[in-house]
Amino acid sequence: MILPRIANKGGAAAPSCEGRRSRDAMDEFIRQYLVEDEPYYRPAGKEVALFEAAMARGLPMILKGPTGCGKTRFIEYMAWRMKRPLITLACNEDMTASDLVGRYLLDAEGTVWHDGPLTVAARVGAICYLDEIVEARQDTSVIIHPLTDDRRILPLDKRGEVVRAHPDFRLVVSYNPGYQSAIKDLKQSTKQRFGAIDFNYPAADIEIDIVSHESGVTRDVASKLVGIAQKSRTLCGRGLEEGISTRMAIHAGGLIAEGIAAHAACRLAMTAPITDEEDMQRALDGFVEAYFGLEAS
Amino acid sequence: MTGGAELSGGRNGARLERADETDAVAHVLSARRNELQYYFAGFGLAGIAVRPHSSAGLKELPQRPTISDGVFLLPSHFLASEGNGRGDIHRAAAAHALAHLLFSSRHRPAGNRAPLLIAVMSLIEDARAEKLMAQRYPGLHGLWGRFHVATRANSGLGFAAIAARLARALHDPGYRDDNYWINKGRELFEAELTRLDDVAAFDRIGKILGNDLGQMRMPFDPERYQVVPDYRDDNTLLWDFSEDRPFSDDPEILAHEAVQVEPDRKDAMAVTRGSLIPVEERSGKQYPEWDYQIEALREDWTTVVDIERGDRGVGTKGAVPKLARTRRRLEGSARIPDRSTRLRRLHEGDELDLNAAVDNVIHRRSNVHPDPRIFQRHGRRRRDAAILLLLDLSASTNDFVPGSFTSVLEAEKRAAVLVAQSLDLSHDRVALHGFASDGRKEVGYVHIKDFDEPFDACQMAYLQNQTSRLSTRMGAALRHAAACLVREHADKKVILLLTDGEPSDVDVSDKLYLVEDARHAVSMAALQGVRIFCVTLDRHADGYVRRIFGARNYQIVEGEKAFVSKIGRTLVGLVAK
Numbered sequence: 001m002i003l004p005r006i007a008n009k010g011g012a013a014a015p016s017c018e019g020r021r022s023r024d025a026m027d028e029f030i031r032q033y034l035v036e037d038e039p040y041y042r043p044a045g046k047e048v049a050l051f052e053a054a055m056a057r058g059l060p061m062i063l064k065g066p067t068g069c070g071k072t073r074f075i076e077y078m079a080w081r082m083k084r085p086l087i088t089l090a091c092n093e094d095m096t097a098s099d100l101v102g103r104y105l106l107d108a109e110g111t112v113w114h115d116g117p118l119t120v121a122a123r124v125g126a127i128c129y130l131d132e133i134v135e136a137r138q139d140t141s142v143i144i145h146p147l148t149d150d151r152r153i154l155p156l157d158k159r160g161e162v163v164r165a166h167p168d169f170r171l172v173v174s175y176n177p178g179y180q181s182a183i184k185d186l187k188q189s190t191k192q193r194f195g196a197i198d199f200n201y202p203a204a205d206i207e208i209d210i211v212s213h214e215s216g217v218t219r220d221v222a223s224k225l226v227g228i229a230q231k232s233r234t235l236c237g238r239g240l241e242e243g244i245s246t247r248m249a250i251h252a253g254g255l256i257a258e259g260i261a262a263h264a265a266c267r268l269a270m271t272a273p274i275t276d277e278e279d280m281q282r283a284l285d286g287f288v289e290a291y292f293g294l295e296a297s
Numbered sequence: 298m299t300g301g302a303e304l305s306g307g308r309n310g311a312r313l314e315r316a317d318e319t320d321a322v323a324h325v326l327s328a329r330r331n332e333l334q335y336y337f338a339g340f341g342l343a344g345i346a347v348r349p350h351s352s353a354g355l356k357e358l359p360q361r362p363t364i365s366d367g368v369f370l371l372p373s374h375f376l377a378s379e380g381n382g383r384g385d386i387h388r389a390a391a392a393h394a395l396a397h398l399l400f401s402s403r404h405r406p407a408g409n410r411a412p413l414l415i416a417v418m419s420l421i422e423d424a425r426a427e428k429l430m431a432q433r434y435p436g437l438h439g440l441w442g443r444f445h446v447a448t449r450a451n452s453g454l455g456f457a458a459i460a461a462r463l464a465r466a467l468h469d470p471g472y473r474d475d476n477y478w479i480n481k482g483r484e485l486f487e488a489e490l491t492r493l494d495d496v497a498a499f500d501r502i503g504k505i506l507g508n509d510l511g512q513m514r515m516p517f518d519p520e521r522y523q524v525v526p527d528y529r530d531d532n533t534l535l536w537d538f539s540e541d542r543p544f545s546d547d548p549e550i551l552a553h554e555a556v557q558v559e560p561d562r563k564d565a566m567a568v569t570r571g572s573l574i575p576v577e578e579r580s581g582k583q584y585p586e587w588d589y590q591i592e593a594l595r596e597d598w599t600t601v602v603d604i605e606r607g608d609r610g611v612g613t614k615g616a617v618p619k620l621a622r623t624r625r626r627l628e629g630s631a632r633i634p635d636r637s638t639r640l641r642r643l644h645e646g647d648e649l650d651l652n653a654a655v656d657n658v659i660h661r662r663s664n665v666h667p668d669p670r671i672f673q674r675h676g677r678r679r680r681d682a683a684i685l686l687l688l689d690l691s692a693s694t695n696d697f698v699p700g701s702f703t704s705v706l707e708a709e710k711r712a713a714v715l716v717a718q719s720l721d722l723s724h725d726r727v728a729l730h731g732f733a734s735d736g737r738k739e740v741g742y743v744h745i746k747d748f749d750e751p752f753d754a755c756q757m758a759y760l761q762n763q764t765s766r767l768s769t770r771m772g773a774a775l776r777h778a779a780a781c782l783v784r785e786h787a788d789k790k791v792i793l794l795l796t797d798g799e800p801s802d803v804d805v806s807d808k809l810y811l812v813e814d815a816r817h818a819v820s821m822a823a824l825q826g827v828r829i830f831c832v833t834l835d836r837h838a839d840g841y842v843r844r845i846f847g848a849r850n851y852q853i854v855e856g857e858k859a860f861v862s863k864i865g866r867t868l869v870g871l872v873a874k
Contacts, residue, residue, distance in 0.1 A: 096674070098647040106654060106671060108661075158648065227434075231339035238338050238701055239331075241858070283335035286388050293436035294443070 065199025068245025125168030215253025418503030638676030646672030734770035
């Protein structure tokens, strides 16, 4: 990922040290990363207070939890609450250190340095959110080490520059421990730099609230969707890698609110995507049937 | 076969169809078994095993499902019922069983209650449990409703008919019946609907209705009576007939006793014990064994018998299961970057390729079209390893992996397929071997796939045909595997042992003996440059694996998914080191 160019050519100093005009341009540039409207987030525990305390201490955080349980929504909400820009980067296994910190590119006059998203966040004092950090290769994820201990620096060796992190810079990564991937795990040396908050699917009542609020279905329908999702979660590790997430239940609810029949909506948004196995599919259809009755044929 | 034919008792026809039916039943059940187990697990009852009814075949009456505390037995005639198109009877039966398991009190003493009274009380209890279940899962009402089809016109006379109509009346508020007893039953039942948890109140209803039937002198033959409708179980879960048996050869009681008998593993082992292979396919090789008490090697003490793959039996045990999906997991292993390999002149990359960049600028200055490929990045590591995956095929691998419906052997097979398919494509050489011992003179050693063979349908079928049997003489098998590996040319030679328990064999009583021998085999292999690593599913393995394999050379894994992924991770680690 290459961000829009920051006025930062050649060996020029970091933008925060430049003149007034440049700082205005920077403000303009960073404004796009601010979360303007309050995202809907329903706390399930003390995570908001804990996260704020950790952020106040500058402690980098890991948000752990199964997919679709609200990790990304939570960080958006917190960025809004703390009025900090949020730079999100979805990690993938082809991502290299250069994709995080930046690289030289060529233009007509020679080489030009382009900051990567992590460098930008460190310079301007944003929250850098690395989604699914385990997807990144281990040699990539170690470059965050100097930023996450008390040094708070980011050495750009190719450029011969050491970026000192802005006091407001925070690093948050998300991580799904349920992934049964052969080599994907964080190094211990990476893990031990972070604080962590465990996310899980919210308790039934809260989850019903969330599904009903986000999708626009009644609480009655939402409770059925959540019931189906909870049934599927008990099968986690017994044929399903992960159960039906809150996000999936919301999608199904949204379809139902738009007038799609409940069975079709559940199949489309919940049961069909999570499994390819016929036996499992039928068992999940059975759960749908237990809540919504026989499908009208 | 239709429901009508069953009722009219067409004996000859039914018998003729039975032979074909048995095959078909086995097929249908095996197809539905997993689904139903998932279904039970979803409702929080993961421990219920779904099995076909054992006594199917000779009985003339259609059977009913039977539930016990851990087993759900499905009868054979469900196949025929499903053909009626009324709905999914397997699922209806499972949902009804769930209603009992979640809401009914189990094994109440039957005492000296008359069979008729027990039948009526069971019927009321069926309806009560279903009502409770349907309160939580409203969709189930419709699922069961499909099977309530009894009317005055179609159900005939006798207790079974009137019971079917009462069951329907209790289930379906819209059903009208003019029978006084049925309407009385419905009124009594509906009066108690607000307190469904009050078992005693519903017992009273059962007693009132049972007494009424007695006064009507309703004939009742417990041996001919079957619970109605078809999906409902025979209610042996509800009653305990053990104290006072009014009719000792009643099929319900027999069924009740039958489900108490869990298959005995010792028997199963005894059956499989014996020679597995014809003599002509064997070739033995002698290995020493370490006796820790005399601290010396017993020369030529064990005989490892190589079992060659006879290709004649291949492919007979059904189609090869599709395991392609598991393959993706190891693909990441090819992604270990290696800084010593640089891929130059690329369109995209991590760094500028300086030579190419200079060329590019020179071309531009001299008005020549520049080559845009100016980046470089690191390549992937090339490895050269020989990996021997050694599977424990002993009888204990027949057990389920805790927390799943997969046997240990099945998990081992999956892992083997994953390793063979993914690593065979890379630079590594892989062999799949298995072992099961029957005393020191006969350590069976199976070559499922050798280093120079591809892993294709033939090897796959042979792997899938492997069964659990005999014991685990680990040391001898490891020595033989190391001997196979030493002949290979590779930078790294690794044996990965997949097992579920400690070494044991029929002719050794001292457990420590085989543990110490295995430890000796591991250290001898290390001297020959062969590294041995163990992944075990035995959660109590701490006591011996460390002793055998050394501090960092084992992994204890819980759960099948973790097993497969841990093996992948271990291999990547072993090969990369």
